[in-house]
Amino acid sequence: MKLVKNVYWYPEKAIGDCNTYLIDNNPCVLIDPGNPRYLSQRLSEMENDGFDIREIDLIANTHSHPDHCGANRALQTLSGAKIAMHREELEHLSFSMEFAGYFGMEMPKFDVDIFLEDKLGGKMKFVVIHTPGHTPGSVSFYCEELKLLMCGDLLFEGGVGRTDFPGGDLEKLKDSIRRVSELDIHYLLPGHGGVVKGAEKTKRNFEFIKEYFL
Numbered sequence: 001m002k003l004v005k006n007v008y009w010y011p012e013k014a015i016g017d018c019n020t021y022l023i024d025n026n027p028c029v030l031i032d033p034g035n036p037r038y039l040s041q042r043l044s045e046m047e048n049d050g051f052d053i054r055e056i057d058l059i060a061n062t063h064s065h066p067d068h069c070g071a072n073r074a075l076q077t078l079s080g081a082k083i084a085m086h087r088e089e090l091e092h093l094s095f096s097m098e099f100a101g102y103f104g105m106e107m108p109k110f111d112v113d114i115f116l117e118d119k120l121g122g123k124m125k126f127v128v129i130h131t132p133g134h135t136p137g138s139v140s141f142y143c144e145e146l147k148l149l150m151c152g153d154l155l156f157e158g159g160v161g162r163t164d165f166p167g168g169d170l171e172k173l174k175d176s177i178r179r180v181s182e183l184d185i186h187y188l189l190p191g192h193g194g195v196v197k198g199a200e201k202t203k204r205n206f207e208f209i210k211e212y213f214l
């Protein structure tokens, strides 16, 4: 579903899946394709919004966990899109693969084609912010024009990302949350749960998180 301007939201379907976002920005960027089990459902939702899967140019992952990257390879095969994540997450990827097997989650092997550095390409500027803590190479995407932050598993509506998995670091997570809380945000788009809309609600969410989790 359309969230704002050229940003679309495909909500997580179940535990073991995640929120998928699509930025129709020439290039067309898909953030976190989620669990492969729900890929066909997700693709038909996109088709209903008028997208052809072959229009997707880039699959950008907020981090390498299987609930976010499980469908990377299938989506790449169908769309021909390149796969991107942060350089520091690449070292963590083999762990995420093991982790997927341990929890019985599907994550077919894929190659990372591009490292996420300072920004995503396109007419509307989306800055890449390295926000470690949940994993070493977790990233968030911020669009100043839309005042919109996609934060992966850094924080959620009323909560923060887990740091008890290998590669997690609570102090880094806290530091990353403090940094993004300085941004002007009217749309907070996390990797799980609901989207937080409105400057006031977003501010209150950060206040709640600072009070209970930082």
Ligand SMILES: [Zn+2]
Pocket: 063, 065, 134, 153
């Ligand atoms: Zn995660």
Ligand SMILES: [Zn+2]
Pocket: 018, 065, 067, 068, 153, 191, 192
């Ligand atoms: Zn997740």
